[in-house]
Amino acid sequence: MQDLVLGLDVGGTASRALVTTLDGTPVGSGVAGAGNPVGVPVEVACAEVSTALAAALRGLDPARIVAGVLGIAGTSRFGDPAVAGAFDAVWRAAGLSCPVRPIGDVVVAYAAGTDEVTGTVLISGTGAIAARISGETMLSSADGMGWLLGDLGSGFWLGRTAATAVARELHAGRDGALVRALLSVLPGGSADAFVTAVHERPPRDLAKLAPLVLGAVADDPIAARIADEAADHLVATAAEVWHPGDPVVLAGSVLTGGPVLRDRVRERLADRRPGVVVPIAEAGTVGAARLAARGVLAD
Template identity: 30%
Template sequence: MTPGAGGETRQDAPGPSVVLAVDSGGSGLRAVLAAHGTAYDAGTTAGREGLTTAEPIALSDPLTSGEPVRTGPRGISAAHLLEQLLPMAGRLMDDAGAVRLGAVAVGAAGLATLGDELRDELPAALERELGVRRLALVADAVTAYTGALGPRAGAVIAAGTGMIAIGTDLTSWRRADGWGHLLGDCGGGAWIGRAGLEAALRAFDGRQGGSPELLAGAEEVFGPMSELPGRLYPRTDRPAVLASFAPQVAARAGSDPVAADILRSAARHMAESAAAACPPDGEPLLALTGGLFRMGEPLLAPLREELAARVPHARLVPAAGDPLDGALRIAVALADGRLTLPQDDRMLYVVAEKPYPEIDALNSA
C-alpha cells in the first residue's frame, strides 16, 4: 500500500487506527507507529522498554533516515520532509497491517523560528497523502519535554550540540536559550568544545589561561593547531565539529583545572536557563535529556550543585524518554482527544478536523 496512491485515503479504509510520531533533527528523521485506545491488544504488541500499557505502545522499531531535512527561504522545507516521511510511513503501516492514522505528531528542530512553511503546507499535504485530519507540529524542545516528563508541570534541560531549557505550568510554555551556537546555546556541546579549543589555543600561543592538557587533546583530534582555522571555518557543520571536542574536555576534567572550570561554567549556564524556564511555584519536576549528559559525572556533579542553588524548589527526576517518545505521547493524546499540553503556534501547533471540542476549547482558551 503506497500512501496516497490512486487517490486512496487511508483514513477512510477499514482496519485498526494507529498514530504516527516523527522526530526531525540534525541527524535526520525518525518515525514510528504506535497503538492508541483499544486498537491493539497491548499483550500482543512490541511494547517499548519502560512503558506501561497506559503509555503509547510502539508497533515496531523506528525507521530512520540519515539526511537532515533541508531549510530554504521560508524555513524548514515541507517538500523535503514529505519526500523522506511518506515512504517511511507507508512501510510502517504496511508492516503493522494498519490503514488508518488517528493522528500524526511531527517534532522538528527549529520549528519555533523556521516553521512557517511546515505550518502552511504540511497539514493539507498529510491529509491528501495519508488521510490525516489530526496533526500536531511540535518544536523539538516540546517533544523533549514531553518525552522526559509527560503532561506534568516542570522544566527540562535538553543538551546535545546545543542547549535549551523549557518549562510549563500547563497553561503556557517558557523557554530559555536555544539561540544557536553563535548567539547562545550556553553550556551545550558546541559551547564546551569551543571553550576547550580556546584554552588549547591559549596554551599553544603561551597566553595566560591556557591548558597544555587540552592542547594535547586538540592535536590528537584535529592535528596541528596552526591548521585548525582552515579545518574548521569552511565547514558547514561547525557546531557539530566543536561539540565533538566536548568529550575531550570531560575526560580531562579530573586532572586539569581549566577543563573542570569549563564544565563548571557550562553547568552554571544550564542552571541559569533552567531557573528562567522553571515554574516558580510549587514543587515542579526537573529532568535532563540529551546526549551531552552521557559525559557523566564530570558534568553532572557540578550541574546538580548549580541546580540545587538556583532552582531549590524543583525536584530532579530521571527523564522517562526521548523526543520521539514525546512525539508519540502527543500523537496518542491528540488521537484520543485528551491533549492537555498548552498550545502555541510556534511551540505546539495543532490542526484537527471538526468536530473536535477538546482542541476547540484549548484554542479558544
C-alpha cells in the same frame, strides 16, 4: 483493533517515526535522512519523512492511527500553504486519515521526559535553551540565542571554550589530556597551526569537540573546570524560567549522552531546590507520541 498514535521527530540530520499504543507501548519505528524543510528542500524533506513513516507503519493498518504529532524546529514553516500541503500529501499517501500536528521540538523534548503537564526543560545539544512548558505551550524561555549571542553550556560553548584554552596551553608550551584530545582531531603541533585549523572549519563544527572535552574531565583540570562552568551556565539558564515544584527535564545530546555534565547539572539543581525531580528525556519520537496520545485521551 487497538487505537495507535504516531510520533515523529524530524531534524536537520535525521527523520524518525514511532507508532505506539495509547499507553506508550511501541509497535513500529523507522528512520531516514534530514526532514526539516528549514534546512533542506521541501520535496527532499517530505521524501525522507515518507521513508521513515513507511518503515514505522510496516505490517500495520494505517487506519488504526488516530492522532499524530510532528516534532520539529521551525513550526512556522507550516504556515506556508505549500509546505503544509506537501506534508499533508505525505500523510495521505501513507494511508493516514487523522491530522498530524507540527509541534515545536522544545515542547516535544519536555514531553519525552515526563508525563507532568507543566514543568521545565533544559536542553544542551549543539545549542542550549531552557523553557517552561504547559501542555503544548511554551510559557517562557531563556537563552537559545545561538552561538554568537548565547547557547551557554552547549556543545558549541564547550568546544569553543576548550579550543581557546588549548590554544593558550600550546602558546605556553604545556601539554595535558585536553590538549592531546583536541590535537587528535585538529592537526597542528604549534599554537599557530592549531588556531589556523580551528579557523578553517565552520564555527558550528566546534560543537563536535564537546565529547572530547567531557571525555578528558577525569584526567585534565582544565577540562574539569570547563565542565563545571558549563553546568553553572545551564543551571543559571534553567533558573530564569524554573518555578518551585517543577520537574526539570534534561534533554539534548550533551546532557543525555553521558554522566559527566548531566551529574554536575543535577547536583547544582538539587543544591538550589532540594528534592527537585530531574528526569532524563527519552527520544523525541517518544515525546511526540506521548503528546498525540494525550490529545486523544483528553477528548
